Amino acid sequence: MGAEESMGCEANRDSRLSPHWTKYKSSLMNNSAFEVADASGRYASGFLWGNNYWTGSGSYCRMLAKSEDDVSDSGSSDPPPFPVGFYSVKIEVILTKKLTPTGRYVRIGLCLPAECSSEDVIALMRISSRTETALAMPRTVQVLEVKTPAEYYTFWTDPTFHVLVAVTSAVVLLMVIGTSYDLWLEYAKGRVAGDAESGGRPEEADAPAPILMGAYQCPPPHAASRKARPEAMEPPAREEREETAGRKTRRFPSIFCLGLPVTLNLQTSVTERGDKDCPDVMYQPKDDTSSIGGYSDIVAGLASETALSFSIRRNLATIADHTVGSDTLPTLHGLRFLSMLWVILGHTCLVAFKYSDNMAYRGVVEKEFFFQTISNAAFSVDTFFFISGLLVSFLYFRTTSKLDVKQLTRTTGAKSNILQFVGLMAYRFGRLTAPYLFVLGLVEVTMKIFYHNSVFEPPTLDHINCPKYWWRNILYINTLFPVKDMCMLWSWYLADDTQFYALGIIILILAVSHFRLAAVTTATFLISSWCTTAFIAFQNNHLPSVNDPLALFDKIYDKPWTRLGPYLVGMSVGWILFKTNCRIRMHLGAVAAGWTLSSLCLLSLLYGLYGTNLSPATAAAYSSLSHTAWALAMAWVVIACSTGYGGWVNSLLSWSPLYPFSRVTYCAYLVHPLVIRITAMNMDSPLHLGKDNITIIYLGNVVASYVLSFMVSLAFEAPAVALLKILHPKRHKADNEQNPPHYIDPTVG
Incomplete structure (x- = not known):
């Protein structure tokens, strides 16, 4: 009634x-x-x-x-x-x-x-x-x-909404300024290049236009009574002045840097080819002025470089670049993208099950064999942990082999190690936190709206927890507290990964001088993680073949001491690839055995528990070792593909159109639960579960998540990386590389 x-x-x-x-x-x-x-x-x-x-x-x-x-x-x-x-x-x-x-x-x-x-x-x-x-x-x-x-709920009265509006407005303004400045520089370069090709005015053609347009790096000894680089100077004015250049009198146009007049006091000799010899400075040809990041040779000051860090054109070109630098492995791009699709699939199904009018249908589909692909989607996160550990190890060893870290820290011993650790952690914090904070604010506001205005109940208490416990997220320690108090439930991965990163950096710094001790430490942490997980699973009678994978979320699923195995395996693989320089010769039989064993391992982890009943001891062992076993199978995939034995698997995972989607994986991970919740919480009535409509909803969530992730990446992630590049001590050497020096940042993105 x-x-x-x-x-x-x-x-x-x-x-x-x-x-x-x-x-x-x-x-x-x-x-x-x-x-x-x-x-x-x-x-x-x-x-x-x-x-x-x-x-x-x-x-x-x-x-x-x-x-x-x-x-x-x-x-x-x-x-x-x-x-x-x-x-x-x-x-x-x-x-x-x-x-x-x-x-x-x-x-x-x-x-x-x-x-x-x-x-x-x-x-x-x-x-x-x-x-x-x-x-x-x-x-x-x-x-x-x-x-x-x-x-x-009325968001106009919410201080968090006011902060979001202010931050968004400021970032949009910076993006407009940066993009306009970038387009102006491009226009100026094209105009000067056109004048040079058409002959132009004789005195202009004779002027050192390449210096103005960033084709050379030749810092003058004095510019506007201060040190400056003429790489971002504005186009020459029509008024000209005479300068004595060695044996000839040359006419140089008036030059401006950041709006200030600059006088070039260059005592040069000019050869018949027009080359200029700089006794006090160095001419360095820029071979690829059109490459991504090439405009770092155009800008001449911090303000210019900061503005260009927000350029949509520049950052979009970086994201959409179909090439990779020496700081990554092409195979990892495909693994990132496919794992992200898997994560979105699992979360889509979880939310759809919750807001449906036939929830019992879940019990029916869970008994189907191929549904194990969804119920075991937790292994996708192990792939992310494995990739993070691999990159932090591979790139750290490669970097320390090319430069002396002590020259960067300007000290030695324990003080050098501490400064190195602090620098790496600070870089990671700066790299991750800007988009993280923005999405956290969006989650808080949207969950308040849904709690008060939606007929459905929010899946988590973000409208309460985020205002109270946001600082735990920013410090990446939220997994050390009860899950009932967690803001942005899916941020558990970022907390664990950052804690693993801190541990990994300590082990890597130790490995430079005491490799055996570092190896023993790694093995000790790995075995300790296995034992801890097994003990918790046995004590709580956790049965992976029967229980929901998230049943012990607060005890097993999100805790760093139970998820450490894949990260340490990844670090070991990174060291192997570094030591071998990705060149390992294997017999055909070994290759076939490797692919067979890894495939069997992956398939057994995905579908091996179907219809089985494990004893408590066996279930505890499975809970303890399964995540590490998944990482070991991934290790073979990466090693085989990186050393020339990947075949069609390597062709798929290294397919260049996947690179842009891989580069925004971090932002896609941040925003996709928000997209899924918005889709569900705005409904007027519950879903009716079915394979067809869930498939359509999933595809829509994927598209919407990646569209939003590109926007967040362009606004927050890419500018953060570019700004950190400005602060990097070796940034000028990195300008000649395609990618910014983010070797200390092996995140999901």
């Missing part, structure tokens, strides 16, 4: 209802409020199939709530005789023990008079749950929560 119908029959017998209920009852009786009742939820079929959402139609109720002037837009012939509002009620329903062994939590949407209070709604629900007829089934209904229209 619907709540309004019960009220019509029982309101006159319950004095707890407010006086305005009489008007509502009379409106129902004279047919003037039937549309209001029609917008309310009521018991529907499928309760035993998992339908816990009797939502009605919040959008219809809000349309009815419009004033008489908006009646034409409401779809109603006559407006309600009183103001209405949409109420969301959470109740616990208990029927017989057979039907509801435990209480069922049901969400009901009610379109009621806007004057109703929470106490009115509770009284109404008590009336509707009465069992006074002989045919009525025994039932117990307890109201747990009531959300009234007065509790609707």
